[in-house]
Amino acid sequence: MNKTVSIIITLTLVIGISIVFLGDSKSSNNAGTxxxxxxxxxxxxxxxxxxxxxxxxxxxxxTAKADIPTKLIIKTDGTYDCSASLVIRSVDxxxxxxQTGEEVIDLGTPKAGQPLRGICGMGMYNFSINFN
Amino acid sequence: xxxxxxxxxxETVEIETDSDQSLEELARTLTDKIKPNGYALSVxxxxxxxQSNDVIWKAVPIGLAFLILFFLLxxxxxxxxxIGGQTTPTxxxxxxxxxxxxxxxxxxxxxxxxxxxxxxQDNVSDTKTFLLFHAGRxxxxxxxxxxxxxxxxxxxxxxxxxxxxxxxxxxxxxxxxLNLVGVFEKNxxxxxxxxxxxxxxxxxxxxxxxxxxFATFFLPCGFTQSMQVSALGSGSFTSGLLxxxxxxxxxxxxLVLLSFGSASFAHxxxxxxxxxxxxxxxxxxGLFALFAGLAGLGIINPLFNI
Numbered sequence: 297m298n299k300t301v302s303i304i305i306t307l308t309l310v311i312g313i314s315i316v317f318l319g320d321s322k323s324s325n326n327a328g329t330x331x332x333x334x335x336x337x338x339x340x341x342x343x344x345x346x347x348x349x350x351x352x353x354x355x356x357x358x359t360a361k362a363d364i365p366t367k368l369i370i371k372t373d374g375t376y377d378c379s380a381s382l383v384i385r386s387v388d389x390x391x392x393x394x395q396t397g398e399e400v401i402d403l404g405t406p407k408a409g410q411p412l413r414g415i416c417g418m419g420m421y422n423f424s425i426n427f428n
Numbered sequence: 429x430x431x432x433x434x435x436x437x438x439e440t441v442e443i444e445t446d447s448d449q450s451l452e453e454l455a456r457t458l459t460d461k462i463k464p465n466g467y468a469l470s471v472x473x474x475x476x477x478x479q480s481n482d483v484i485w486k487a488v489p490i491g492l493a494f495l496i497l498f499f500l501l502x503x504x505x506x507x508x509x510x511i512g513g514q515t516t517p518t519x520x521x522x523x524x525x526x527x528x529x530x531x532x533x534x535x536x537x538x539x540x541x542x543x544x545x546x547x548x549q550d551n552v553s554d555t556k557t558f559l560l561f562h563a564g565r566x567x568x569x570x571x572x573x574x575x576x577x578x579x580x581x582x583x584x585x586x587x588x589x590x591x592x593x594x595x596x597x598x599x600x601x602x603x604x605x606l607n608l609v610g611v612f613e614k615n616x617x618x619x620x621x622x623x624x625x626x627x628x629x630x631x632x633x634x635x636x637x638x639x640x641x642f643a644t645f646f647l648p649c650g651f652t653q654s655m656q657v658s659a660l661g662s663g664s665f666t667s668g669l670l671x672x673x674x675x676x677x678x679x680x681x682x683l684v685l686l687s688f689g690s691a692s693f694a695h696x697x698x699x700x701x702x703x704x705x706x707x708x709x710x711x712x713x714g715l716f717a718l719f720a721g722l723a724g725l726g727i728i729n730p731l732f733n734i
Binding site: 299302303306309310312313316317375376377378379380381383385390392394413416417418420422 | 485486488492495496499500515526590594649650658719720722730
């Protein structure tokens with residue numbers, strides 16, 4: 297194989313791999329018809345944020361209110377992949393979630409401007425919640 | 429001995445000596461002395477493939493193409509099959525099949541590929557080594573699964589521990605990958621009693637592949653961890669054993685393909701191309717596992733979300 301040809305192919309492949317990594321994931325099939333997701337609700341003065349864990353977390357980025365008691369609900373449904381082993385360092389949470397079920401995590405009263413990040417044990421999937 | 433000259437570029441050492449030993453004898457005596465450093469003397473000119481420079485230009489695109497295919501597969505979401513309900517040995521077998529082509533392959537498969545290629549390259553009896561590795565893996569999964577079921581306590585499910593083990597594995601993969609591509613060959617300077625001597629030494633031990641097979645139980649992999657939790661909750665030695673054994677059996681075909689596949693390539697005529705392509709794949713997977721592992725430990729921000 298010609299060296300030049302090979303360099304061109306290599307460059308194309310490098311561009312391809314960066315698209316795979318940096319491009320938007322199309323697999324977020326939980327989005328509503330209008331494209332946005334309603335995953336935050338306030339009931340009896342407590343804010344509930346729901347995140348689905350299966351082959352990654354969805355929604356990946358949520359926005360919630362600061363300064364009210366908040367609970368995070370992680371829903372699993374036949375989840376066997378990395379997203380079942382959840383780590384949230386800021387609240388010291390580490391657990392391998394049940395394959396199907398709901399995990400309620402108390403986030404206390406989050407302050408504005410301190411986003412919360414959850415990541416799966418191997419570090420392949422993550423999600424974040426912004427408070428304002 | 430009167431005089432020696434070393435030529436790194438041509439890989440020759442010129443030696444003038446008063447000794448009346450024959451050339452072959454001389455080479456043998458000297459080889460014995462320098463063997464610990466990874467060198468050998470020969471009276472025959474070693475036949476080095478002249479095209480090794482061209483090979484790397486073929487190997488890089490091939491390796492990258494495999495990496496793209498692999499990550500596209502992860503991103504496609506095909507692997508997120510819904511398997512609900514109770515975990516039975518049948519479902520854990522299927523989950524093993526899925527896990528063996530999932531992102532877990534980046535760590536476990538990458539490790540198997542790099543070690544297999546290295547073992548074949550160094551002409552260790554590879555069939556025996558691979559058999560021991562796979563046997564060690566199956567047996568330790570079964571036994572540890574049984575223990576999990578019986579004890580009901582958490583072994584190996586410490587996140588920090590598995591993450592550190594994963595980072596260790598990715599560093600090994602990076603080193604072996606660079607070695608397969610031939611980066612260290614270029615420098616020609618052997619690390620004295622360094623890492624590669626260590627590898628060379630442990631490769632020949634019977635116990636090593638068994639231990640590595642055993643260690644894969646603790647490597648960070650979401651699927652493995654889910655199965656460990658299922659085994660934990662299963663309540664008895666037998667059920668835990670069956671769950672983990674079925675899972676390990678499910679991952680077996682892909683891993684067998686990787687190890688024995690690399691061995692058959694390694695003895696074929698495209699061996700140099702195979703080693704270099706495998707090196708590129710292993711480096712890619714190693715980098716991925718390393719960054720993901722560091723992100724998992726909270727040391728760096730997550731770089732990707734596949």
